[in-house]
Amino acid sequence: MTENTRALSDVLDQLESSAHGDSIMVxxxxxxxxxxSFASLMLVFSLISTSPASAIPGITATVAVIVFILVVQMIIGRDCVWLPSFITHRRMSTTKLCKGIGWLRKPVGFVERFLKARLTFLFHRPWLWLPLSLILALTLFMPFMEIIPTSGSIASAVIALFAAGMLTRDGALVVLSLIFLSAVPVAVWYFGFGG
Structure with a gap:
C-alpha cells in the first residue's frame, strides 16, 4: 500500500494521538x-458526524459550519486554515471521539485498498470549483437535517468521500461523492417524509 493511500488511516492516527484527558478542543x-490541512480537517469532522459521535446534539450543524468555512477558504485560495473562536474553543468528549475513531477504522481500511491517484485534473482549477460549490451548497442544508434521523450522517458521508478523494488524489472518489450528493435530497425526503 503506498503512502498516498494510507492518508486516511494516517489522519485517524493523528486524531487519536491528539485525544487526551476528558475532552479536546477543536x-x-x-x-x-x-x-x-484543509482536506484532512474536512475529512475528520465529516467522519465524526458519520460515526456514533453524531449522536451528540448539534454535531451535524457544527460540522456544516466548519466545512462551509473550510470550503469558502479553499475556493478563494487561502493557504492557511482559519476558524472563528466559537468553533476552535468548542470541546469534544475524547471518549466519544475515540469510540468514533475505532468504529471508523474498519471501513477506512477497506476503502484504502481501492484508492489510487487518478483523474487528477479534477483537483485543479476550474474543475475543482464545481465539487467545492456543490459541497458548499450541501452544508447550507445540513443544519436543517438535525430534525431528520440519519440524514445528517448521509450528508457528512458525502463530504468525507470528497475529502478522502482530495487527500489521496483519487478523482474517481470525488466523482463518486458527487453522485451520492445528488442522491442526498432523495434520501432526506425518504427518511423524513416517506418510508
Missing part, C-alpha cells in the same frame, strides 16, 4: 493536523 485538532 483548536488542538487543527494544530495536530496542521494549519494547511
Amino acid at each position: 483548536q488542538e485538532v487543527i494544530e495536530k493536523l496542521g494549519h494547511k
Whole structure:
C-alpha cells in the first residue's frame, strides 16, 4: 500500500494521538493536523458526524459550519486554515471521539485498498470549483437535517468521500461523492417524509 493511500488511516492516527484527558478542543485538532490541512480537517469532522459521535446534539450543524468555512477558504485560495473562536474553543468528549475513531477504522481500511491517484485534473482549477460549490451548497442544508434521523450522517458521508478523494488524489472518489450528493435530497425526503 503506498503512502498516498494510507492518508486516511494516517489522519485517524493523528486524531487519536491528539485525544487526551476528558475532552479536546477543536483548536488542538487543527494544530495536530496542521494549519494547511484543509482536506484532512474536512475529512475528520465529516467522519465524526458519520460515526456514533453524531449522536451528540448539534454535531451535524457544527460540522456544516466548519466545512462551509473550510470550503469558502479553499475556493478563494487561502493557504492557511482559519476558524472563528466559537468553533476552535468548542470541546469534544475524547471518549466519544475515540469510540468514533475505532468504529471508523474498519471501513477506512477497506476503502484504502481501492484508492489510487487518478483523474487528477479534477483537483485543479476550474474543475475543482464545481465539487467545492456543490459541497458548499450541501452544508447550507445540513443544519436543517438535525430534525431528520440519519440524514445528517448521509450528508457528512458525502463530504468525507470528497475529502478522502482530495487527500489521496483519487478523482474517481470525488466523482463518486458527487453522485451520492445528488442522491442526498432523495434520501432526506425518504427518511423524513416517506418510508
